[in-house]
Amino acid sequence: MNYRLSEQQKLIKKTVSSLLKDLVPTDKFRQIIETEGFSKKSWEKLAKDGWIGMLADSQSPDEAFSLMDMICVSEEIGAKLFLGPYSLVSSFIVPVLTQLLPEGEQEKSLETVINGKKLMTAVLPSARTKRQEVVVNWGGLSITEDDDNIYLSGQNEHVQFAQYADAILLPVENTWGGISLAIIEKDTTGLIVESESSVDLSRRLATLRFDNVKIEKNAFIGGWNADHRQVLTENLASYILCLNSEMIGGAQKVLEKTVEHVKERKQFGHSIAVYQAVKHQLADMYTFIENAKSYNFYTTWKLLNEPKDSLLHVAASRVYAVEMYKDVCEKAIQLQGGMGFTWEQETHFWYKSALYHQNHIASARTIKRFIFNNL
The missing domain is CATH 2.40.110.10 (Butyryl-CoA Dehydrogenase, subunit A, domain 2)
Incomplete structure (x- = not known):
């Protein structure tokens, strides 16, 4: 497989990054998290531009997006820490409803979610x-x-x-x-x-x-006695890969902010970026992120092309991404001399996101047990 992004995927990342920068600038992000915690206006704008319904079947074949495109969007969502359940709605709820709802009910329940008029969340296992x-x-x-x-x-x-x-x-x-x-x-x-x-x-x-x-x-969709376990599990795997991508985007942003800091921070008249100990830490962070990105990209391809034996890769990529995210954030805070955990420096926003992911759906220890039991 080719690990390089296609021209369309590069354009997707650039477009979404620009959109999020306009929707939630840094000062507005702080204001929202200190007050209401969610911006309905930003969510509707994201929906209006078509990013919520990327995995719906409503697009023509020429305009259709794949999960591979979706993880590119999720990476930018994680870099910005967008205030909304983007990956949950776009990579789990929308495709589940697309697959399960009868055509006559899709307009009532699905279209309002895709166009942002209705915010839907989901109970996860x-x-x-x-x-x-x-x-x-x-x-x-x-x-x-x-x-x-x-x-x-x-x-x-x-x-x-x-x-x-x-x-x-x-x-x-x-x-x-x-x-x-x-x-x-x-x-x-x-x-x-x-x-x-x-x-x-x-x-x-x-x-x-x-x-x-x-x-x-x-x-109940399909009646009370229906069993949607397989559809839910399949789309849960897609959701996990998008969450991995959010963590990768967040870690990349933390690394960028750390590189900026060490270039500006001076000690004994020199930028601390010239010291080997600092360079090694930055190199480790970069390698950890790139490994997570490559593995997540491969696992996404595996899920799309060889779904039969891809579940263990999804689980393993989740463990790797979770541990990578926390490790990168902790190294960043250390290199910033503890300033990364101050309100002004902002790195703590991503670190707290990393802590949340430690136990979302399952802990790393539980996932490792699942992998061990199924080898």
Whole structure:
């Protein structure tokens, strides 16, 4: 395979980078995270320019984008720390709805998401290790039912931007052992949304509390007894690769800011960039980022062309990206003499993002156990 970006992909990165720079300049970014935490106007602009619906089937063959193009966009999203669930919506929710919704319902539920009129978030699974086995939990809500309805009780934690969302894509483990899927509106009776504190200031989280929430059985996509586990798992892999790309973009931005700092910082009359110890740290950061980028690019190609045996590569690339991101940010803070963790220097924004990714969906330890168990 060719690891170089195509001309279209280079243009995508340049265009998105320019757009994000205009949408959320540094001073506005600080203002948003200190106040509302999400800019509806910026989200609608991103949607208007077509970036939300890149993986929808609505484009003509000549205009269609692939997951390989999507990871280029996600890299710029991570570099800017865009305040919104971009990868979640674009690489998970949109393709899931595209594949599962009947054509007559797509205009109602999908088009409003793609054009930015409705913000939809999703409840994602969590994985943990139990007796050396990896257990995946798709929500864990308690269920009661009658002839026509399902009643849900319990809670889902750490749902991205749920306090700003208009609707939620909700997976539920049904009584047949499958994963049913429903779209519920935020104002559904019995649904309570509570904001959480998040270490990542660019990614707001919330807890969904279900107090005997009623959903008609025929309101589930494909019916209550449908099993969408395979479709959800396939698109979850795409989402993880886009998150990897966000981390790569963030790490690249941190490296750029660190190089600028060491060139300007003087010690004994010389820029500290001339010292070997500093050069070695920067070289390590660069190598770590490039390795993560190449592996993520290869894994994306693998998922698109040889999906049968690509899941272990997705898991391994996730571990590598998570560890790379945290390591690069910590080295940057060290090279900046601790200034990187001050509010003015900004590196701490990406470091906090790296800390969030340590346990998103699964910890690195759990993923390593999954890889070990499936070798």
